[in-house]
Amino acid sequence: MASSAGSQTFVDPRGQRIGAAITSVVLVVTLITSAWWLLALQAVVFALGAFDLGRQPYGIVFRRFVRPRLAPPVELEAAAPPQFAQLVGLVFAVIGVVGFLAGSSLVGLIATGFALVAALLNAVFGLCLGCEMHLLIVRALGRPIGPRFISPSSAH
Helix, strand or coil: CCEEECCEEEECHHHHHHHHHHHHHHHHHHHHHCCHHHHHHHHHHHHHHHHCHHHCHHHHHHHHHHHHHCCCCCCCEECHHHHHHHHHHHHHHHHHHHHHHCCCHHHHHHHHHHHHHHHHHHHHHCCCHHHHHHHHHHHHHCCCCHHHCCCCCCCC
């Protein structure tokens, strides 16, 4: 469920957890197989989420197939922190892909592992590390950074 208040968009946090669970499965398979192309596909998913949560594939699955079967969410969360978290995931995925392609499977596996830990924390406990990083950065800067990452169609 997405709604807007002024220039800020809000999202259903249950969609974030479902997306993190799917991401976790993809990253576990990547770790088991060292399939750089699978990590590259996950990087594309992260990129879509970082720049428009409404186009993030796992969010689309949640909105179309899961959310209609659920009661309305108890609360919504701002879209900017999850979008920033997607950006952080993208950075780790790109580092991993570059590591695999450069012949350093260790770099690829470590970057994938870091992304997996973050995804599992969100999926299992609802703790979004990228979201927490976003909040710390906003506090440190003393100003919001979210509008750069929010697009009008964000509806995760």
